[in-house]
Amino acid sequence: MNKEIENIKELKDQSVIKTGEMVLNMGPQHPSTHGVLRLKIHTDGEVVSKIEPILGYLHRCFEKHCESLSYEQIVPFTDRCDYLASMHMDHAYSMTVEKLLDIELPERVEYIRVIVAELQRIASHLIAVGAFGLDVGAITPFTWTLRDRERILDLFEQLCGARLLYNYIWPGGLSHDLPPKFIDRTLEFIEYFEPKIVELNQLLTGNKIFIERSADVGILPAEVGINYGVSGPSLRASGVNYDLRKDEPYSIYSKLDFDVPVGKGEMGTVGDCWDRYYVRVLEMSESIKILKQVCKNIPDGDVQAALPKKIRPSKGEVYGRYESARGDVGFYIISNGKNIPLRVKMRSPAFCNLSVLSEISEGWMISDVIAILGSLDIVLGEIDR
């Protein structure tokens, strides 16, 4: 609780100022809601008492569509769920179907998947970090991070022709092999990008105005985060070392050497907005560490060797988990032995992360809600599906 709010509370207790509850509408068309989200903010004066998020403006019936599409045809739809980290959604879905089919993948496929997933993680975190700066009033970092992200999108364009919605990772393999010189270009990008993190730290991380706006604001205690199902960088910022890449290693992550950054409360309290921001910055460095190892050891092989001709899993259910840029993605697939799934349910990380907003915004001012919402890094495409 900061000083201003304490002062207001004091004045109110002495009945110097009288306030009543007011309901303030924010969104759906509001730049700070990162998409089409509507927030019904109950305020007392300027202090927030409760927030009711109203979702569904971007609902595209993903789960209903899945009931009439074959397993291969669902991949482009998963792309459109989280449009800032499409590779992660493809990867999560493909891994779940592979678990259902029980197929072994060629090693080259796993290496390429990790390369694109880590590049995508950097791209997604660049948007998260830049847009968070924008939310609290720093405009320059956003343009700088977009410039760097453009390099990653260029790499993806060379890879599969698309810049945002890739349809690159398929159940059982990949749609294309790497283009010539892709590894060299990735290494070039790493060389270019490493100094940019230092630059970002100088520009934004240590900026006094930025720290004033984000440190000690919107503290998410670890137990509350776990109880609400928060995952990914938002939970790790509260000091919980929970990363599926380490805890339940999939693909080739068990062979790789990297750390899981957790929030330490360097500028304020553990689990504040600044921690949620900084964990993402640190994660970008870890992704670079992974990319360096993977690019060095990539084996040869045919990326479509394990691609099934027709996907027709036997009866059964499977729950697959994946660590995306926003957190723990889950796909629950029920198969009834046909080439069309009976049910596909997606556990969206941003959906759970958003549910904690009301709890952690209580007692903060309206301008702080913008910072808290920005630090949770939500993508409405994934929340509404």
Added chain:
Amino acid sequence: MFSEIKKLLDAGYNQKYTTKDGIDAIFVQPENWLDIATFLKENKDLGFDYLMCISSYDLNNGIYGVAYNLYSNSKKYYLEVRVEVESDVAVPSISSLWRSADWHEREAFDMMGIVFEGHPNLKRILLSDDWEGHPLRKNYKEPDYYHGLPVPKDKSYWE
């Protein structure tokens, strides 16, 4: 992992759940679910503190189901619990134990029409409040009109 969890559950709760061959999940009747859920969360040896996902499903034979995916951060255990009911039977809400269940149960109600008894705020979440029916049910029929506007029936342009 599944057999260890079962061993711990059998102390006192062996009458209250069933298993099926080849499926690593426990099946619970709705009346026992709150008891077992409390045990799963509070027991120190299990410590299921993280409710990852609630998936509702329709088996197309009058049985509706809810699958709960639980994770224990301390023991790194993973467990799937299923509660299967007939169309109009309510399932007890566990949102008092895990707050993440709040929105997930609202979604299951919205999409599949499963009623959660004891939920503090059971209303639609993704669809608008005036929507009729529950779209993910297999017997869902598309309405002819929505707010007076005819819904296009010709889907040939989809092909």
